[in-house]
Amino acid sequence: MSTPAQVAAPSTVLRGPAATKAVRRSFSSPIASLLVVLLTLLWTVPTFGLLVTSLRPAGVVSTTGWWTVFVHPSFTFANYHEVLFSGAGLGVSDGLLPYFVNSLAITVPATLFPLAIASAAAYVLAWVKFKGSDALFFFIFALQVVPLQLALLPLLQLSSGGAHIGSVTIFPDLNLGNTYVPLWTAHTMFALPLAIFLLHNFIAQIPRDLIEAGLVDGASHFRVFRTIVLPLAAPALASYAIFQFLWVWNDLLVALTFAGGSGRAPITARLAQLTGSFGGRWQLLTAGAFIAIIVPMAVFFALQRYFVRGLLAGSVKG
Amino acid sequence: MNAAVAHAQPVILAGALGDAGSKLGQTLEALALFFGIALLVFFAAGRATGRLNRPLAIVVLLGPALVLLTVGLVVPAIRTIYLSLRSDDSSSFVGVANFKWAFTNGNLNQGVRQELFNTLLWIVIAPIVATVLGLLIAVLVDRMRHQAIYKSLIFMPVAISFVGASIIWKFVYDYRGPGLPQDGLLSQTVIALGWHNPPNWILSHPLNDFLLMVIMVWVQTGFAMVVLSAAIKAIPEDIIDAAKVDGARGWAMAFRITLPMIRNTLIVVLTTVMIITLKLFDIIRTMTGGNFGTDVLANDMYSQSFVEFNYGRGSALAVILFVGVLPLVAYNIHQLRRERETR
Numbered sequence: 001m002s003t004p005a006q007v008a009a010p011s012t013v014l015r016g017p018a019a020t021k022a023v024r025r026s027f028s029s030p031i032a033s034l035l036v037v038l039l040t041l042l043w044t045v046p047t048f049g050l051l052v053t054s055l056r057p058a059g060v061v062s063t064t065g066w067w068t069v070f071v072h073p074s075f076t077f078a079n080y081h082e083v084l085f086s087g088a089g090l091g092v093s094d095g096l097l098p099y100f101v102n103s104l105a106i107t108v109p110a111t112l113f114p115l116a117i118a119s120a121a122a123y124v125l126a127w128v129k130f131k132g133s134d135a136l137f138f139f140i141f142a143l144q145v146v147p148l149q150l151a152l153l154p155l156l157q158l159s160s161g162g163a164h165i166g167s168v169t170i171f172p173d174l175n176l177g178n179t180y181v182p183l184w185t186a187h188t189m190f191a192l193p194l195a196i197f198l199l200h201n202f203i204a205q206i207p208r209d210l211i212e213a214g215l216v217d218g219a220s221h222f223r224v225f226r227t228i229v230l231p232l233a234a235p236a237l238a239s240y241a242i243f244q245f246l247w248v249w250n251d252l253l254v255a256l257t258f259a260g261g262s263g264r265a266p267i268t269a270r271l272a273q274l275t276g277s278f279g280g281r282w283q284l285l286t287a288g289a290f291i292a293i294i295v296p297m298a299v300f301f302a303l304q305r306y307f308v309r310g311l312l313a314g315s316v317k318g
Numbered sequence: 319m320n321a322a323v324a325h326a327q328p329v330i331l332a333g334a335l336g337d338a339g340s341k342l343g344q345t346l347e348a349l350a351l352f353f354g355i356a357l358l359v360f361f362a363a364g365r366a367t368g369r370l371n372r373p374l375a376i377v378v379l380l381g382p383a384l385v386l387l388t389v390g391l392v393v394p395a396i397r398t399i400y401l402s403l404r405s406d407d408s409s410s411f412v413g414v415a416n417f418k419w420a421f422t423n424g425n426l427n428q429g430v431r432q433e434l435f436n437t438l439l440w441i442v443i444a445p446i447v448a449t450v451l452g453l454l455i456a457v458l459v460d461r462m463r464h465q466a467i468y469k470s471l472i473f474m475p476v477a478i479s480f481v482g483a484s485i486i487w488k489f490v491y492d493y494r495g496p497g498l499p500q501d502g503l504l505s506q507t508v509i510a511l512g513w514h515n516p517p518n519w520i521l522s523h524p525l526n527d528f529l530l531m532v533i534m535v536w537v538q539t540g541f542a543m544v545v546l547s548a549a550i551k552a553i554p555e556d557i558i559d560a561a562k563v564d565g566a567r568g569w570a571m572a573f574r575i576t577l578p579m580i581r582n583t584l585i586v587v588l589t590t591v592m593i594i595t596l597k598l599f600d601i602i603r604t605m606t607g608g609n610f611g612t613d614v615l616a617n618d619m620y621s622q623s624f625v626e627f628n629y630g631r632g633s634a635l636a637v638i639l640f641v642g643v644l645p646l647v648a649y650n651i652h653q654l655r656r657e658r659e660t661r
Binding site: 029032033035036037039040043044045046047049050053061062063064065066067097098101102104105108109112113116117118120121123124125128130140141143144145146147149150151152153154155156158179180181184185186188189190192193196220221222223225226246249250251252253256257260268271272275282285286288289292293296297299300301304307308 | 348394478480482
C-alpha cells in the first residue's frame with residue numbers, strides 16, 4: 001500500500017489536522033471500511049425489522065417475514081392505533097396510551113426532584129464548609145457502591161406498610177399505593193449519590209471570586225445559589241438531567257417493584273409483562289416497543305453531545 | 319369496522335385522554351407543590367442574613383438530601399443485610415443459612431448454583447466481547463469518511479431500554495415449527511445458509527444464554543466504542559507524529575501506540591460493562607423470566623423477594639450482588655477521581 005502520506009512522511013513531518021488526516025489515510029483500507037459497514041448493518045437491521053413489522057398489516061405479519069416487504073410492500077398505521085387505544089388484540093382491557101402517560105408522569109418529576117435537591121446539597125458541600133463536610137461528601141460519594149437491589153425490599157416495605165419497632169410506629173403507612181409518590185421518591189433517593197457527586201465536581205470549580213463577591217455584597221447563601229451558582233452550573237445540570245431522564249424512562253426494576261401491575265406502571269413494565277403472554281401478535285408488540293423507544297431515541301438524536309457527556313459520567317449508576 | 323365499534327371508539331378515546339389529563343394534572347400539581355415550597359423556603363430563609371445565614375443554609379439546602387439518602391439508601395441497605403441473616407418470613411435468626419442455600423442449592427443445570435454459574439459466564443463473556451468489538455469499531459471507523467453516521471447507528475441501542483432491546487431481539491429469535499414460514503431473522507438466515515431444521519432458539523440451553531448475551535453486547539458495544547474513540551482521539555499528536563516518523567503503520571501503530579495509550583480507559587470500560595452485566599435484570603425478565611436455564615443472580619433476587627416473598631433468601635442474594643459489585647465500582651470511582659485530579 002503506497003499513499004502520498006506514506007511517501008511524504010519520513011521527509012516532512014506534518015502537524016495538526018494535516019497530520020491526523022494523513023494518518024487516517026495511511027490507515028484506511030477497503031476491508032476495514034467494508035467491515036465497519038457490515039457491522040453497522042448488523043447493528044441496525046434488528047431495529048429496522050421492528051419498525052417495519054409494526055407498520056405491516058396483521059394478516060401478512062403472521063404468514064411472512066418482514067423482509068418480504070421489499071418484494072410485496074404493504075403498510076398500515078392500524079397497529080399503532082390498536083395498541084395505543086384499544087388493546088383488544090393484546091388481550092388486555094386498555095391500550096398502551098395510559099402507560100405511556102404514566103412514563104411521562106413518572107419521569108419528569110423523577111428528573112427534576114433529584115436535580116433540585118442534589119444541586120442544593122452540592123452547593124453546600126462545595127462552598128459552605130462546616131466541620132465534617134468533607135467527610136460527609138466522601139460518604140455520599142461512597143454510597144454509589146450500593147446497588148439499588150440492596151435497598152429495594154426494605155424501601156418497598158416502608159412505602160407499603162410504614163416502619164415499626166415492636167408496636168411503636170416510627171413511620172406511618174401513608175397509603176400512597178395508588179399514586180406516583182413511591183416511584184418519584186424511590187427514583188429521587190437512588191439518584192442522589194451520583195447527582196450530588198457530579199454536580200459537586202462542577203459547582204466546586206466555579207471561581208471563588210464570583211461566590212465571595214456575592215456574599216460580601218450581603219447576599220444570603222440562598223441568593224448566591226439561585227443567582228450565581230445555578231445559572232453557571234446549567235451545562236452540568238442539563239447533562240445530568242438528560243442522563244436521569246433516560247435512566248428513569250428506561251428503568252424496569254424500580255417500576256416493577258413500586259408499581260408492579262398497577263395502573264401506575266410505566267410503559268417498560270407493561271411491555272415486559274405483555275411479552276410473556278403475547279403469543280404471535282408481533283405487529284402489536286413491535287408497535288408497542290417502538291412507542292416505548294421513540295422518546296429516548298428522539299432525545300438521543302436531538303441531544304447526542306449532552307447525552308454522551310451524561311452517560312460517561314453516570315455509567316456506574318444503578 | 320362495525321357500527322358498535324365505530325361508535326365506541328370516540329368514547330374510549332375521550333376516556334383515555336381524560337385519564338391522561340388527570341394524571342398529567344397530578345404530576346403538574348406535585349411539581350408546583352415541590353417548587354412552590356422550595357421557593358417559599360428560599361424566600362423566608364433568604365431574609366435571615368448575618369449569623370443565621372450559614373447554619374440555615376446548611377440545614378435547608380443539605381437537609382433534604384441527607385434525609386432522603388438515610389431513609390432511602392443507608393437504612394434499607396443495613397436492613398437488607400439484617401434480613402439476609404433471618405428466615406424467609408423474617409421471624410427468626412438463621413445465621414448464614416441463606417448464604418449456604420445460595421451456594422449449595424442445585425447444580426450447574428438447575429437451582430441457584432446454575433444461576434450463579436450463568437452470572438459468572440455473563441460477566442466474563444459479555445463485557446469482553448462488547449469491549450473488544452467497541453475497540454475494533456473505534457479503531458476502524460477512525461479511518462473512515464462519514465464516521466459520524468456509523469458511530470451514531472452503532473451507538474443508538476445505548477439509548478434504548480433493555481426492555482425495548484429485548485423485544486427487538488425476541489423478534490429476531492422468534493421460531494416457528496418446521497415447515498411453517500419463519501418470521502424470525504435468525505431462523506430465516508440459518509435456513510438460507512442451509513441449516514434446514516433450526517432449533518427453537520430461546521428454549522435451547524445452553525445456547526440461549528449466549529443468545530441473550532448478544533443483546534447485552536448489542537447495547538454496550540456502542541458505549542465502549544464512543545468512550546474508546548474519545549480516548550483514541552485524545553492521544554497527543556506528537557506521539558502519533560513521532561511514531562509515524564519511526565515508520566509505525568496500521569497494526570503496528572494500533573498495538574504499539576494506540577492500545578498502551580488507552581489502557582486505563584479500556585479497563586474502565588470493561589469494569590463498567592461488568593457492573594451493568596452483574597446487575598442484569600431487565601433482559602432476563604423480558605426474554606425468559608428466568609426460565610429455560612437462563613436465570614441470573616439479579617433476576618432471582620427479584621423473584622425471591624417480590625414474587626415468592628422469601629425475604630431472607632432474596633436479601634442474601636442482594637448482599638451477594640453487593641459484594642460482587644463493590645470492588646468494581648470502587649475501582650471505577652477511584653479511576654474517575656484520579657483522572658479528574660490529573661486534569
